[in-house]
Amino acid sequence: MTGVVALYAPVASADLAMVSVLITTYNSASFLEKCLESLRQQVYRPLEVIVVDNASSDGTRDLLATAGPEIKVIYNDTNTGFAAAQNQAARLAKGKWLLSLNPDVVLHPDFVAKLVTTGEMDTKVGVVCGKLLRWNPGGNPELTQIIDSTGIYFLPNLRHLDRGAGEPDHGQFEQVEYVFGATGAAALYRRSMVDDVSVGGEFFDEQFFAYREDADVAWRAQLMGWRSLYTPQAVAWHVRRVTPERRSELPIEINWHSVKNRFLMRAKNISPALYAKFFLAVTLRDVQVIGYCLLRDRRLASALTAVWKSRHELRKKREIVQSHRRVSDAELLMWFAKRPVSVPVNSATQLLVRR
Numbered sequence: 001m002t003g004v005v006a007l008y009a010p011v012a013s014a015d016l017a018m019v020s021v022l023i024t025t026y027n028s029a030s031f032l033e034k035c036l037e038s039l040r041q042q043v044y045r046p047l048e049v050i051v052v053d054n055a056s057s058d059g060t061r062d063l064l065a066t067a068g069p070e071i072k073v074i075y076n077d078t079n080t081g082f083a084a085a086q087n088q089a090a091r092l093a094k095g096k097w098l099l100s101l102n103p104d105v106v107l108h109p110d111f112v113a114k115l116v117t118t119g120e121m122d123t124k125v126g127v128v129c130g131k132l133l134r135w136n137p138g139g140n141p142e143l144t145q146i147i148d149s150t151g152i153y154f155l156p157n158l159r160h161l162d163r164g165a166g167e168p169d170h171g172q173f174e175q176v177e178y179v180f181g182a183t184g185a186a187a188l189y190r191r192s193m194v195d196d197v198s199v200g201g202e203f204f205d206e207q208f209f210a211y212r213e214d215a216d217v218a219w220r221a222q223l224m225g226w227r228s229l230y231t232p233q234a235v236a237w238h239v240r241r242v243t244p245e246r247r248s249e250l251p252i253e254i255n256w257h258s259v260k261n262r263f264l265m266r267a268k269n270i271s272p273a274l275y276a277k278f279f280l281a282v283t284l285r286d287v288q289v290i291g292y293c294l295l296r297d298r299r300l301a302s303a304l305t306a307v308w309k310s311r312h313e314l315r316k317k318r319e320i321v322q323s324h325r326r327v328s329d330a331e332l333l334m335w336f337a338k339r340p341v342s343v344p345v346n347s348a349t350q351l352l353v354r355r
Contacts, residue, residue: 185238
């Protein structure tokens with residue numbers, strides 16, 4: 001990204017809506033400087049940047065101390081988790097749009113502008129995502145043409161994956177289209193949607209701590225009638241460390257929250273009818289997950305009991321989510337499939353009419 005400032009000079013306009021960028025850092029020093037540099041190079045204005053640091057100890061706080069007065073920094077005494085920290089930043093944000101951004105992401109200079117332009121196409125669009133490619137720090141090249149995410153999708157067994165993840169980008173995702181949801185690594189949320197789908201003042205569910213909270217938001221937003229739109233014109237690069245194939249290499253904390261959050265997400269969002277429709281696929285996956293916890297890595301067993309211990313709070317959240325849903329199971333069913341589902345904007349009449 002170095003050297004593009006002269007080509008992409010920021011242009012402010014009183015007609016453009018404020019975008020608030022929300023970043024949670026936790027020992028992010030190796031990526032943060034380039035992330036912030038790419039934000040400074042954004043052509044879109046007005047833009048505010050809010051960083052919440054979750055008690056980093058690796059030099060992240062030294063970088064933030066010299067980041068400049070245009071960046072608002074909140075220093076937490078403990079690691080409150082990604083979900084709580086993003087909510088903390090969102091409560092301070094002034095923007096009509098909120099960009100949830102990981103510190104291990106670098107943006108093309110027109111990334112924010114392209115997302116906002118796409119989001120303004122449809123007032124029922126609650127989230128916009130772009131084409132995320134893989135950032136390989138120290139590699140040659142660092143900014144690759146390998147796809148990281150073009151939106152998230154759900155399988156019938158309730159696994160959620162990133163469209164195109166790991167594929168070389170050869171133009172296979174070049175349409176503006178509706179998708180199920182966006183990865184929280186770089187997702188632009190409409191403020192009115194954030195307010196609408198929040199439960200107990202929480203947009204990202206703080207019980208999740210970290211991981212899967214973006215998929216939970218996507219499901220909740222779909223239930224409440226909000227659309228998610230993907231545009232290939234907004235390009236960014238992301239360091240992807242958590243992938244299904246690397247599960248055995250990941251820290252225990254990541255796998256622990258991943259197991260817990262699979263069940264938390266379902267408990268709030270799925271209806272009995274949808275559960276019955278996918279019962280076999282879901283149960284087979286559950287047997288795999290639970291078997292792994294009990295037979296392969298007993299350290300994860302407490303993730304299952306954590307779900308049971310939170311059952312009373314989960315029940316209250318479920319009541320709120322289900323009482324506010326505006327979309328039927330029949331309408332939602334199309335998104336749970338063995339292959340990624342998307343609806344091009346120019347052929348989305350049925351999707352637009354139903355909501």
